[in-house]
Amino acid sequence: MLRLEARPNPSRTMQALTPVIAVAATMIAGGILFALLGKSPFAAIRMLFWDPVFGEFAFYYRGQILIKAAPLILIALGLSFGFRANIWNIGAEGQFIMGAVVGGATGLALYPYEAFWVFPLMIIMGAIGGMLWGLIPAFLKIKFNANEILVSLMLVYVASNFLAAMVTGPLRSPVGMNFPVSRNFSEYASAANEELIAGTGMHWGVVTAFLAVIVAYIALTRHIAGFQIQVTGQSARAAKFGGINPNLTIALCLGLSGALAGMAGIFEATGPAGKLSTNFPVGYGFTAIIVAFLGRLNPIGVLLAGLLLAITFVGGDVVQTELQVPKASIQVFQGMLLFFLLGSEILVNFRLRLNKKGVA
């Protein structure tokens, strides 16, 4: 039988290297996967990782990478704070949707009024929408000790049905030929989240994500609140002894990650997506969980992991069209990344022992 034995002094270098090892292992296992599908593994890996950044059409793909990375980073930052405190918000996707719905509804209510404050107001309302959605599991956990993993996850499905109800009802575009879509935000100047520099993909959401990385880094390493969140995750009793209110930490972590996910949602709806529709959620909220762990719950790590995942998204599209592989193979590829990450993390902290057969 196999047995795990804790290493007395896990190597710090190896701990830092686990994401790199995981990426390398994913490339190898992914290569085998593509080979089994009858495709050249080398071409597939090149298209996934290299072409989006340095290939012939990189000028287009780079913008796409930023667009896809921004929501991932923004959501993952919020999640990483909660994960550090052992508060498991799995429902960022729902908070992302609710941010888009609340922020979007605010803008649509004001249509066609043009003013500079419309867009900022929509962002704030989006953050509030996401925050309130995140505070539902927080409230139920504080009040009834309900498991936030289950509650936040189930609320994703509530949110996506709510979105569907809205775009087929009150928010349905009057000029949308009865399709379940809202008005197009790009046709409403005050509400549109346009590219700041044409062709770069840089929109306000990307700027916010980068700023959030800096703020989160400072909060985590320099501020007492970041410290207190980490203590809570390490030992709830030590945190209480340190005067940290556990309920406040729960509300803070779920509220904050909800607000960031909500903001990501409204940036997405007003920018790259352009409108609210039943096809709006594409799983950023779930992929962000991988990003948070791949980034070792560290803001800088989250930034890098977000960019890497975005590259695999963009690269995945390339592979899909060029090599004619099913979309699921790309998702398997991303899943492998998390698998290898968690696996190498365990092997860095534990060593594998082979038990002798029979009675020793």
Place this chain on the structure above:
Amino acid sequence: MTPLLRISGLTKAYPGVVANDNVSFDIGIGEVHALLGENGAGKSTLVKAIYGLVHPDSGTMELGGNAYDPGEPRNARASGVAMVFQHFSLFEALTVGENIALGMENAPETTALSEKIRTVSANYGLTLDPDRLVGDLSAGERQRVEIVRCLLQEPKLLVMDEPTSVLTPQEVDILFETLRKLKAEGTSILYISHKLEEIRTICDHATILRLGKVVGTCIPSEETPKSMAEMMVGTTLTAPKKGAFQPGPALLEVHNLWLASSDPFGTSLKEITFNLHAGEVLGIGGVAGNGQDELMLALSGEERTQNGTIQFKGENIGHRGPNYRRTQGLLTAPEERLGHAAAPDMSLTENALLTGFGRQKLTTNGFVKWNATKNFARAIVEKFDVRTPSVNNAAKSLSGGNLQKFVIGREIMQNPEVFIVNQPTWGVDAAAAADIRQAILELAHNGAAVLVISQDLDELMEISDTFAVLSEGAMSKVRSAQGVTIEEIGLLMGGTEVSHAPA
């Protein structure tokens, strides 16, 4: 005569540490054999090897002249080796009988088992009702469940790890009667304890371990506790000096404090009333689980209490949290070092920040001054002789004694006006314990009021000016510690034990 158990050259190494290094000794038939040593000396590993929980790297064991290599506890039990652990493995929501049945290979049917439990417990003077819920039993009674569970197997060797740490003096007497009876019947006992006076009373031989090696053997009745302690630590010890006690003004006034325990099997506090004066060391004795943890939580602010029940320097603080109390000068050190007083995976610097950030002003506008924090942690390490490579090491990498010195030092370095500490030297080696007691006495000498909760009566007698006992959540009157006898304390601790249940 062949010994019952012969251990020769037993060695067991863990990554980075040799827990047992070529250990050899014999236990005779019908002998009570003490295993002495400080924390980390290798007693637990040795005992685990005997009970089959740990497989030694080398060395041999013989039981009754035959090679003995249990491999797992089941085989050890089958060979006649039974063990009473320091931490009980009982289900609180099940009855005594059910708990015992769970630990048996072929448990007899319930009524037969109950009958057997009654017989065995009556034979050995260990009153026990098989139909009671374990959750309702005192710690001493729970230990009886463990002992009776062992006795039902009719063991040849009974291993007991720190059996008296949860007992009142009267309960200790009852236990010793049982052990003497077992001994007279030819059962051997391997007895592990820190309490040297007890070892002198009950043990025939002692083997002393230090850093995994056997450093000596002795006949305890021919030694003094001091000489045995010195064999354990390998140096000479000096007892802390205690100055004369002159009570100052009352700093902490607790009046009619009631607190329901948040733990379903905890003990609620009942009508606690006492005053704590500047310069005073108030020792609170009592058997574990009689409201010590709850009192600690109420005083530290982790549990809030009704208005007016706790006054600090004349101010009502019952509704205030730990950080407010700290900044005002009321500091605490809870019993559990790792996981309560300190976060295990965090560095000493971070753990210094945990309770120090307010009173030591280690933050500005919420931003942590890491350099100042590091200096604070370094100062603790230096002043309290905490052995650690650096303040960046994780709390869990320190030995129990060193971490305890850090935790106590962290609070004392903040100049508390009132300092409350639970089990200050629990599981700490003798040298570190003496340092900690000295630091507590100095603190009181310099005008602070100190409340020490402890289950170690010798410790309380050594450092307390005044004394009280917690029993079932209620506190006895505070009296002068001078002239208190162990018997009196025992009665206060709930020594009505003898006539507790029908036999």
